[in-house]
Amino acid sequence: MLDQVSIVCRRRHLSPRTEDSYRFWIRKFIYFHGKRHPNTMGGPEVEAFLNHLASERHLSASSQTQALNALVFLYDSVLEQPLGEMAGLKRVQRRHRVPVVLAREEVKAILGQMTGVVRLMAELMYGAGLRVNECMTLRVKDIDFSGGVLNVRSGKGAKDRTTLLPERLHAPLKQQLLRVAELHKQDLSHGAGLAPLPSALARKYPSASTSLAWQFVFPSAVLRPWGESGRLARWHASDSTVQRAFREARDRAGIHKHASVHTLRHSFATHLLAFGTDIRTIQLLLGHRSLQTTMIYTHVIEVTRNVASPFDSL
Structure with a gap:
């Protein structure tokens, strides 16, 4: 079943x-x-x-x-047996939680404790507001250096969107793509070099999986069998790679907030709001379906903006 x-x-x-x-x-x-x-x-x-x-x-x-x-x-x-109304169902009350947000200095301190590819992953997540999986599944063709944008494919809710590509990341990303191209060339010489394609694209475009454009920006370190043919393909890196590196960097930086690598996405939205970016633009960059979801970041900013504690005037 x-x-x-x-x-x-x-x-x-x-x-x-x-x-x-x-x-x-x-x-x-x-x-x-x-x-x-x-x-x-x-x-x-x-x-x-x-x-x-x-x-x-x-x-x-x-x-x-x-x-x-x-x-x-x-x-x-x-089963095609609809449940109908469930009058006895006791729903858990949803709690209203404010997201954990890192200050700019804290983001800088944590990124300063990271090196190599995992640092680039974290910088891209903060600079473009990406979810972890969206960062891991980026492909070479999704990066538009001339337009300064990233094309996020099949994000949460199977939605595509466009977001920012920070100018400061152009050079390190180009270096990463050169490494991907070299690795892809080596894979092809060993009879591999495939990148798994979504849905039925592999049948529609048989040669696409061997092209550089469809390779992942952050590829896995190992090759694995793919599909019915069992040919070796190189998937994207695991989410846990950057998650573990971020936790270790946060601890080394002495940041005691309960922050995960996803906190970089919250920080991206909150810092844009603090810089004066309108909430509708932030909603589009984050890919939120409802503006109400994005409005949570206004609470983080507005509660303490231009307000002084009475204790400070004693």
């Missing part, structure tokens, strides 16, 4: 992460009910599982929502 879930996910062009998430929660649901087949269950069993996640497991609102979406997808799209 989980194979059927994967088939429907891929038919609808859902991201691999969404597919993995759906399979994870559906498996948890089945084990929770003693490995009963979902065909023999329905709304009451789904309610019991989701309420267990909230009351016994104390999961967050977002995790419970993930599980709910997975099970609604299972019954609506795979």
Whole structure:
């Protein structure tokens, strides 16, 4: 049945992460009910599982929502047995959280503790407001030096967008592309040199996967089999590569905020807002569907702007 879930996910062009998430929660649901087949269950069993996640497991609102979406997808799209209204479902209350933001000096201090390719990754995430996966999946063709822009393909929600390419990163990025070109040349000489392509592009454009344009800007250090042919391809670097390097650099810099590499994206938006960039432009650069999502950064700025504590005037 989980194979059927994967088939429907891929038919609808859902991201691999969404597919993995759906399979994870559906498996948890089945084990929770003693490995009963979902065909023999329905709304009451789904309610019991989701309420267990909230009351016994104390999961967050977002995790419970993930599980709910997975099970609604299972019954609506795979089993074609819609759940209907679930009156007994107890939803976890979503908390309003302000994102962690680094000051410009803190960003500079952390980047100063990083070197090599991982530093370039972090600089690009801060300079262009990229998510980790968006940075890792950049391809050579997505960089437009003449226009000074990055083309982000299939970002969150399978959306494309255009964002900034900082001028200070032109030179290091060109050096990185030279290294990618040299590595690609070596791979081709050993019968490899493929880059995995999305959807059915490999069949539509058979030679595209061997072209430099489709290679990842930050390639993996190893080759792996790809597709039915089993030919060796070079995927992109793992997200954990830059995540681990950022944590270590943050600790060396003596920054005690609970900041991850994703905090660079929050800092990008907040610093643009502080420089006077309008909120609509920031929404487009970040790729937010709703302006309400972007408005959270105004709270970070406006709460303390031009306000002095009364303690300072004592």
